[in-house]
Amino acid sequence: MQIRKVVAEDAEIRLDRWFKRHFPQLGHGRLEKLLRTGQVRLDGKRAAAGDRIAAGQEVRIPPLPNADAPPPKPHYQPKPRDIAEIERAILYRDDDVIVLNKPPGLAVQGGTATEHHLDAMLDGLRFGIAERPRLVHRLDKDTSGVLVLARTAATARFLTGAFRDKETRKIYWAAVVGLPKSRQGRIDRRLAKLPGPAGERVVEDADEGKRAVTDYRTVAHAGDHVAWVAMNPITGRTHQLRAHMAAIGTPILGDGKYGGATAHPAGVPDARKLHLHARAIAIPHPNGGMLRVEAPMPPHMTRTWKFFGFEQGDERDPFAGFADDQR
Numbered sequence: 001m002q003i004r005k006v007v008a009e010d011a012e013i014r015l016d017r018w019f020k021r022h023f024p025q026l027g028h029g030r031l032e033k034l035l036r037t038g039q040v041r042l043d044g045k046r047a048a049a050g051d052r053i054a055a056g057q058e059v060r061i062p063p064l065p066n067a068d069a070p071p072p073k074p075h076y077q078p079k080p081r082d083i084a085e086i087e088r089a090i091l092y093r094d095d096d097v098i099v100l101n102k103p104p105g106l107a108v109q110g111g112t113a114t115e116h117h118l119d120a121m122l123d124g125l126r127f128g129i130a131e132r133p134r135l136v137h138r139l140d141k142d143t144s145g146v147l148v149l150a151r152t153a154a155t156a157r158f159l160t161g162a163f164r165d166k167e168t169r170k171i172y173w174a175a176v177v178g179l180p181k182s183r184q185g186r187i188d189r190r191l192a193k194l195p196g197p198a199g200e201r202v203v204e205d206a207d208e209g210k211r212a213v214t215d216y217r218t219v220a221h222a223g224d225h226v227a228w229v230a231m232n233p234i235t236g237r238t239h240q241l242r243a244h245m246a247a248i249g250t251p252i253l254g255d256g257k258y259g260g261a262t263a264h265p266a267g268v269p270d271a272r273k274l275h276l277h278a279r280a281i282a283i284p285h286p287n288g289g290m291l292r293v294e295a296p297m298p299p300h301m302t303r304t305w306k307f308f309g310f311e312q313g314d315e316r317d318p319f320a321g322f323a324d325d326q327r
Contacts, residue, residue, distance in 0.1 A: 001060065001061065001062050001063060002061050003058050003059070003060055004022070004058070004059045005056065005057070005058055005059075006018070006053050006054065006055055006057045006058070007055060008131065009131065010053065010055075011053065011054055011055040011156070012052055012054070012134055012150075012156040012157060012160065013134070014049065014050050014051065014052060015042065015047055015049055015050070015051045015052075015053055015059075016028065016031060016049035016050070018053055018059070019031050023064060025064070026064055028049075031049065032049060034062060035047060035048060035049060039060075039062040040059070040060060040061060040062065041059075041060040042058070042059055042060075044058075044060070052160070055153060077120075078120055078121045078124060082116075082124075083121055083124035085103070086100065086121050086124065086125065087124075087125070089101045089102065089103060091146070092291070093127070095129070095151065096150070096151055096152065096285070096287065097148060097149070097150065097151060097159075097285065097286075098148075098149040099146060099148050099149070100146075100148075100149065101144070101145060101147075101296065102118065102139055102144055102145060102146075102147040102278075103144060104141075104142050104144040104274065104298050105141065105142060106118055106141065108135060108139055108141070108147070109135070109138070118147075122135075125149070129151055131151065131153065133149040133150065134149065134150045134156040135147075136149065136150050136156055136159040136160050136163065137163055137236075139278055140274075140276075142254075142273070142276070143274065143276045143277070143278060144276075144278065144295070144298045145172070145277045145279060146170070146278040146279070146280060146294070146295045147278070148281065154286070155286050158284075159283065163236070163283075167283070167284050168281060168282065168284070169232070169281065169282040169283075169319060169322075170232065170278065170280070170281050171230055171231070171232055171280045171281075171318040171319055171322070172231045172241055172276060172277060172278050173219075173229070173230055173276075173277045173297065173301075174228075174229050174231065174245065174252045174253070174275055174276045175227070175228060175229075175252070175253040175301065175304055175308075176226065176227050176245050176250040176252055176253060176275075177225070177226060177250060177251055177253055177259065177263055177265055178225070178226075178249060178251075178262075179218070179221050179223075179224040179225075179250065180218055180227065180248060180249075180250050181248070181249075183218040184216065184217040184218065184321070185215075185217075186213065186214070186215050187215075187216065187244040187247065187248060188212075188213050189204050189209075189212060189243075190204065190205055190206055190212065191203065191204060191205065191209045191212045191237050191238075191240065192204075192208045192209035193238060200238065201239060201243075202237065202238055202239045202243050203243070204243070204247060210235075211235065212235050212237040212240045212243075212244065213233075213234035214233050214234065214240060214244045215232040215234060215322055215323070216232070216244075216245075217229070219310075219314070219315055220308075220310045220311075220314065222308040222309065225265070226265070226308055227250065228305070229245070229250070230279070230315070230318065231245075232322040239258070241276065242255050242257070242258045242276065243258055245258075246258040246259050252274065252275055252276050253265070253268065253271060253304070254270070254271060254273045254274040254275050255274055255275075255276070256272075268304065269300075269303050269304055270300040270301075270303060270304060273300045275301050275304060277298065278295065279318050280292070280294040280318040280319065281293055297312070
């Protein structure tokens with residue numbers, strides 16, 4: 001049995017991510033069993049895989065059966081062109097915060113079948129600061145747009161609290177198939193996670209689901225075929241916007257997971273690509289005031305907007321039309 005102290009470099013990450021970083025030979029299922037049985041402890045107390053750890057905390061680790069385990073796969077090492085691509089995606093940077101325009105198709109974190117991901121590239125975004133930037137929120141792999149990184153552990157704590165306390169405002173743009181019956185409104189439906197062979201998804205579940213709330217408004221539409229919708233998520237559930245738009249009969253263009261064949265209308269450019277973009281964010285800055293950043297749309301969405309005659313200039317303020325208070 002050993003005790004390890006959490007260093008500043010690892011502060012604010014999940015406990016399971018800490019184990020993956022320091023004990024890559026330990027599988028997730030085995031870790032969960034060690035946590036359930038209380039063999040792994042955090043500051044002497046029982047812990048869960050999703051607990052966020054802080055610098056100075058002590059992790060108790062039982063003897064790990066690794067003598068016969070196959071050697072772990074080498075960690076993905078980003079290529080210089082990968083780092084250069086991420087640097088070009090920077091929308092804003094100061095001593096505390098980096099804001100990226102995440103390209104579609106780039107996973108934020110790694111997984112069983114995902115080696116190429118943003119988390120592996122964060123060492124290339126230090127820019128002279130000793131600490132490694134930290135993720136404070138997430139975007140789906142195929143969703144593009146505004147993604148905020150904290151450059152220090154203190155900033156990560158501040159921004160994580162801002163997201164938790166709903167002090168942030170986020171606006172997403174999407175092209176949806178069909179035209180919402182109500183041009184503007186609120187979707188309030190409970191969603192539950194449903195694991196499966198095709199990956200995690202969520203379903204509406206009035207009894208077991210967690211409350212998920214989205215405000216939306218229709219900005220423009222091409223007849224009743226496709227509409228440009230702006231969305232303001234009040235809660236932050238997994239796949240919330242995708243599930244909500246499908247639930248009201250207008251799935252996001254390209255989202256076959258929730259819209260099926262309807263999400264891939266014939267004759268529409270890039271109909272197989274997800275048309276969901278984190279357009280803007282307003283978030284408290286640790287030094288005071290609000291930081292507001294907007295992200296240009298990715299090329300495939302720009303082509304679709306042009307195809308349907310949607311004018312981005314008509315939407316000069318992404319936050320217009322949504323209430324300031326989300327709580």
